[in-house]
Amino acid sequence: MNNQTFYFTGNNYAQPATAGGNGGNGGPGPKGTDGIAHYLDYSCPPIYLVQPGSGGNGGNGTNGTTGSKGAKGTAAPNGILHFGDIQGDVTILVGGGNGQQGGKGGNGGDGGPGGAAGNLQKSIVNIFQIGATGTFGDPNFKAGSQGQAGHAGNGGDGGDGGDGGTVVVYYNSSTGNFHTQTTAGQGGNGGAAGTPGTGNGTPAHGNPGNPGRPGAAPVIKLFKNG
Amino acid sequence: MDFLTDQQRANFASFNQRLGLAPDELIHDTTEQHAQLKAVNDGPVIISSNPGESHIPVKIVPVGSIAELNKMVGLPDNGDDSDVHYPDPLPEHQTSLLQTANSRAELFAGLDDSTFETVKKAATAFLMGNSARLADHEPMINAMMFPGQVALATGSDLNIPAGQTYVIQGNDPVVLNYGRITVGTGAQIKVLTDTTLSTQIFVQQ
Numbered sequence: 373m374n375n376q377t378f379y380f381t382g383n384n385y386a387q388p389a390t391a392g393g394n395g396g397n398g399g400p401g402p403k404g405t406d407g408i409a410h411y412l413d414y415s416c417p418p419i420y421l422v423q424p425g426s427g428g429n430g431g432n433g434t435n436g437t438t439g440s441k442g443a444k445g446t447a448a449p450n451g452i453l454h455f456g457d458i459q460g461d462v463t464i465l466v467g468g469g470n471g472q473q474g475g476k477g478g479n480g481g482d483g484g485p486g487g488a489a490g491n492l493q494k495s496i497v498n499i500f501q502i503g504a505t506g507t508f509g510d511p512n513f514k515a516g517s518q519g520q521a522g523h524a525g526n527g528g529d530g531g532d533g534g535d536g537g538t539v540v541v542y543y544n545s546s547t548g549n550f551h552t553q554t555t556a557g558q559g560g561n562g563g564a565a566g567t568p569g570t571g572n573g574t575p576a577h578g579n580p581g582n583p584g585r586p587g588a589a590p591v592i593k594l595f596k597n598g
Numbered sequence: 599m600d601f602l603t604d605q606q607r608a609n610f611a612s613f614n615q616r617l618g619l620a621p622d623e624l625i626h627d628t629t630e631q632h633a634q635l636k637a638v639n640d641g642p643v644i645i646s647s648n649p650g651e652s653h654i655p656v657k658i659v660p661v662g663s664i665a666e667l668n669k670m671v672g673l674p675d676n677g678d679d680s681d682v683h684y685p686d687p688l689p690e691h692q693t694s695l696l697q698t699a700n701s702r703a704e705l706f707a708g709l710d711d712s713t714f715e716t717v718k719k720a721a722t723a724f725l726m727g728n729s730a731r732l733a734d735h736e737p738m739i740n741a742m743m744f745p746g747q748v749a750l751a752t753g754s755d756l757n758i759p760a761g762q763t764y765v766i767q768g769n770d771p772v773v774l775n776y777g778r779i780t781v782g783t784g785a786q787i788k789v790l791t792d793t794t795l796s797t798q799i800f801v802q803q
Binding site for chain 1: 606671673678681682722725726781783784785786787788789791792793794795796797798799800801802803
């Protein structure tokens with residue numbers, strides 16, 4: 373069929389459905405409390421007056437949400453064609469528009485950074501170095517861990533294909549042939565899954581959406597006038 | 599339209615009258631069509647129920663009811679309706695809204711999603727099948743879809759050059775009545791809205 377004389381169809385969607393919302397990033401963990409220690413000498417263990425605290429863990433990232441479902445495809449329009457006398461072959465195609473692609477899943481939020489460990493105020497109290505002071509980190513007290521990563525959102529399901537229309541053709545005579553073709557509007561593809569957040573744990577990757585179902589089949593009817 | 603026989607001219611006039619036009623009324627002639635198309639670049643030529651975007655002049659005609667639209671473009675009630683889908687009656691809690699709703703907005707707010715689909719199918723069946731079988735649906739069709747309008751285009755010749763695409767589109771139905779339509783090799787008529795076309799001679803080159 374070199375010529376496609378008539379093509380009844382619904383417009384396809386230019387854009388997928390709305391993507392799911394991204395998860396929020398976790399907040400930073402709280403910094404540990406500062407400590408105070410005296411040393412007789414740096415080669416000796418400290419005498420803690422107040423122990424510094426370790427940093428708190430970062431907040432967990434929240435999960436991405438599922439993408440929106442695609443809209444149903446646009447139905448093919450209906451047609452009534454009175455051709456009279458036809459010269460040549462006529463081709464008529466009818467098919468509903470494709471369903472809209474589902475929305476992409478939202479990305480998972482990142483886990484928040486762990487809080488820093490508290491600092492240690494050190495004072496040397498031996499007779500040679502008395503009064504020497506400084507603020508240092510203390511390897512016995514560590515920063516908090518990063519929060520848990522948020523799960524990726526699932527992709528939205530694709531929209532169902534558009535329904536076919538009905539095209540009715542009347543003619544008086546024809547020197548050629550009719551070629552007709554009907555196609556169901558195809559279901560839209562499912563949306564892609566979102567990306568998991570970064571952080572601790574094993575965040576789920578999410579699943580792509582399911583494709584939509586085809587639309588109802590169109591109808592073409594031909595009648596030769598008596 | 600000297601290229602038509604007396605019978606074909608009579609058929610053209612009859613269809614024009616069915617649309618509420620004078621028997622020989624042409625909304626555009628071939629000369630005007632060519633002038634319009636000179637303004638169109640390489641993109642498709644648009645025939646639209648929205649006159650502002652239509653490259654071919656159209657005449658907007660108000661339509662008061664589904665019965666009026668059926669008189670203009672519908673198929674005979676006694677035709678083959680084997681493929682026509684006649685929807686089931688609407689539930690009472692939906693039809694009762696016709697008596698209680700004070701506005702179309704209030705009516706729409708009370709309708710179920712399925713009712714919109716059902717009424718759309720009923721309107722299609724009204725035009726394509728036996729309208730008498732849709733009597734129960736007729737008040738709801740009119741309340742939801744009318745008054746409306748259709749776009750009419752009539753002329754002696756519609757020539758679609760080889761490789762060109764004509765697109766029939768818009769939010770309202772489009773009705774075409776021509777003496778002769780010629781479609782060049784590789785040309786196409788893409789239809790995106792409900793369309794009724796009548797031509798006495800159709801040539802596919």
